[in-house]
Amino acid sequence: MSQQNARGRDDHSYWATFVDRFFAPEGVFRHSLHITDGGETTDKQYEIASSAIARYFHTHFHSGVKNIQLILDRGTMDRALPHDCHYVENSRASLVYWFETGSHLIANGTLRASFNSQQKLDLFEFVTSSQEEYVSRKQVIEAAKPTHAWIKEWRNVNSDMKQSPELSKKGKGKQLKSPQTHPPEVLMDLPDSAVNSKGVTPAVHQFLEIVEVMGQMNPLFSYYHANPGMGPYAALEQYVATNIVSQGGPNGQPGLQNPRTPSFNQFQMGASPAVANANLPGSPHMGSPAPGQMQAPPMQMQQSQQGTSSSGPSANTSPASNKRRRPSGVKVEDDGSGAPTPQMNGVQNRPGKPATPRMNKRTKVNPS
Incomplete structure (x- = not known):
């Protein structure tokens, strides 16, 4: 063609x-x-x-x-x-x-x-x-001529230069000369592609896109021609009401009368839509359980890795910390009534003897 x-x-x-x-x-x-x-x-x-x-x-x-x-x-x-x-x-x-x-x-x-x-x-x-x-090929050769001519001129300018023996001994290279003409800005100026990524010209692709839309609207055009007494907008509304809304969606659901996107009228004023889904399993809006439904486990006493399980002070307690610690109780003198003596820092005072802190400092033995 x-x-x-x-x-x-x-x-x-x-x-x-x-x-x-x-x-x-x-x-x-x-x-x-x-x-x-x-x-x-x-x-x-x-x-x-x-x-x-x-x-x-x-x-x-x-x-x-x-x-x-x-x-x-x-x-x-x-x-x-x-x-x-x-x-x-x-x-x-x-x-x-x-x-x-x-x-x-x-x-x-x-x-x-x-x-x-x-x-x-x-x-x-x-x-x-x-x-x-x-x-x-002719187009490629014409596009490559400016670059080819400049490279040829550059070789002619630098081909007659002979390196002196002194420069050869010192290991210095010779200085190259540049032609009087400037090198071309573009190495090869080829024409742009005649087609786009679809393999056709942009005008043909635009035409095909229009044809696709017009083809999908053929039922509407046929409906308009079958009802010559209607105007374009009236025919469009009647066609949508007859062939789209009344036919309904999949599984017997109504078509345009029940959109997928929920309406804001389904939610109460001032309430967030996430509240309705708060108690769903796996929901990111899962709320914390009400008081009384979940109790924290009781705390248990744990043994120290180096100490003992007694209620008294640990054997590895630093003596410096004992010196800085203030007594938590008040010393009460024994009145002879037989009543139990109060404790100080978890150690019961003996009758008639003052409470002394336990010393953990090692004493040096005189090797005499």
């Missing part, structure tokens, strides 16, 4: 005639793009109705494409169908797009085509599996 003059490129009627010649009135063109964004590859299929196929080709040639070639490799399968119909499939097909900039793109993939009894296309499908853009 190609156009030989500028008039045909901008003439939409040319492509309308082309589509009428090769496509059936209800024919469909399915184009699956191979998208490479950020190192990840995905495939997306667009379905173009017969009424939009002419605009599809027109957009290609209006955005820089000058020729489109369809190449079928070996292995084409041609199968006859009932009522004089045919089905053609080739898994090694290629679409070649030639651009006005001199580059071209080769899209490899699978072609499927279905012909009716009038030998017109009911279905034309191309599934892209890989694509590669190429630039002409």
